[in-house]
Amino acid sequence: MTTAASTDGPLHRMTRVLESFSTRDRELSAAELSRRSGLPRSTAHRLATEMTSVGLLEQTPDGLYRLSMRLFEWGHLAVLADGLRESAAGHLADLANITRETVHLAVMEGHDVVYLDVIRNSAAPFLNSRPGGRMPPSCTGVGKAILAHSDPRLVEDLIREGLPKLTPHSVTDGAILQAQLKQVRRTGLAYDQQENAIGTICCAAPVFGVGGEVIGAVSVTGRADHLRLDRVGMAVRSTAASISRAQGGLPPVRRES
Structure with a gap:
């Protein structure tokens, strides 16, 4: 039966x-x-x-x-995600060893961030993130890193829908989010200051593909009372650049807006 x-x-x-x-x-x-x-x-x-x-x-x-084209998009995402995860694996492991913190690799699917890989540190706080898990991009470092280099219409759509408030620190004002994304484009780094979960912060950097388009992001996440974002930023950015090169891509020239 x-x-x-x-x-x-x-x-x-x-x-x-x-x-x-x-x-x-x-x-x-x-x-x-x-x-x-x-x-x-x-x-x-x-x-x-x-x-x-x-x-x-x-x-x-x-x-x-x-x-439908939707099936094509899903198929393209599956191929991209599998190749990205495979080429990023060694770089993510190195980043986890250097920082001794939890490391994430994520991509954007629709209006959500989807985690492709998570390397956990036993001393890090419990995180809801898991491979295949989804989060609103405006509340995560990886999400902001991707949004900063995405089609502006995607950001406008998210703001129009209403930015979610996962914690009291989550950004719900569209103007503030736009200002943060401008800063990401200038510095190459995005931050989550307890916006996704109380007690955790993260530093993220975008990953780029062959055509210079953003295809994902890498982050280091740790306890707010322990992780020094200024100390891990260079390692995060370097890891993202290495993964970009492995994908045949180069980051665009940093711009003000």
Whole structure:
């Protein structure tokens, strides 16, 4: 019973719909989806409609279905994330050994920061961060490091939606956030001053790709009463630069705005 249910559940049927497409057949009708997936036509049509409503498929003006750009973006992110995590691993380990603090590697996905890797220090305070975990970017050093070099429209969207308040120190004023991001662009470093969790602070730096675009960020996090941000900044920035070079990228010239 369990095996039958697991191979004929909603996700399994959706996968069969997705696998109906190919490089030769990029646009399919509901009837073609039914034939290729082996699903009843009514089921294939219902799934295609539901998958279109959540952005997995798109419908052409003549009623055909095709894979959405959202799937392409997810696939690109998966490839990027895996390559970034692999090339960064040694540099992150070195940074953790040098600072004896918790080290993070993160990327931006949509309006969230997603942690790709976390190297914990046993003496560091407990942190909610974990590989695959998400956080609002305005409350994290890695998030600010990425936002400072992202499309300004992303920052404007976040401000328009309302900046979350995770602690009394979280930045909720858009003008203050914009000023902080300007400072990040000038210095190459971003900070979290107990904005994500009381008792912890961090220093972060952006990682850049081949085209000079920001693709992630690295941070060192520790106890607010112990970590000296001025002492780890150079190591964080150097690590981010090394990872950028490993990705074939170089940071842009620092600018005032």
